[in-house]
Amino acid sequence: xxxxxxxAQQINVRHILxxxxxxxxxxxxxxxxxxxxxxxxxxxxxxxxxxxxALGWKTRGDLDPAFEAVAxxxxxxxxxxxxxxxxxxxxxxxxxxxxxRK
Numbered sequence: 502x503x504x505x506x507x508x509a510q511q512i513n514v515r516h517i518l519x520x521x522x523x524x525x526x527x528x529x530x531x532x533x534x535x536x537x538x539x540x541x542x543x544x545x546x547x548x549x550x551x552x553x554x555a556l557g558w559k560t561r562g563d564l565d566p567a568f569e570a571v572a573x574x575x576x577x578x579x580x581x582x583x584x585x586x587x588x589x590x591x592x593x594x595x596x597x598x599x600x601x602r603k
Contacts (some may be wrong), residue, residue: 515597516546517538525596532596540553568590
C-alpha cells in the first residue's frame with residue numbers, strides 16, 4: 502500500500518508505564534541519553550510488562566483507545582534505537598515503542 506505508516510492491523514508493542522509524571526520524565530531522560538528501551542522499561546515500568554516492556558502482538562481494539570491511537574501511528578524501531586511516543590491514559594503515563602507492524 503502507498504500509506505507510509507498507515508494500514509497495520511497488528512503491532513508488536515512495548516511500553517513503559519509510570520503512575521507519576523515525574524517518573525515518566527526520568528525514564529525519558531534515560532532514553533534520550535541512549536539507554537535501551539527494554540532496560541529502561543525494566544527499571545521504570547510499573548505494570549506487569551517486566552519483559553522489557555513487551556506487550557506482544559496487539560490487534561486494533563485490544564488496547565486502550567488513547568494508547569492505540571498513538572501506538573498504531575508509530576513506525577517500527579529497535580530497543581537500541583527506539584522511536585517512541587508518549588500518551589496518558591487512565592492507567593498513567595505511557596512511553597510507547599513498536600517492534601513490528603503487520
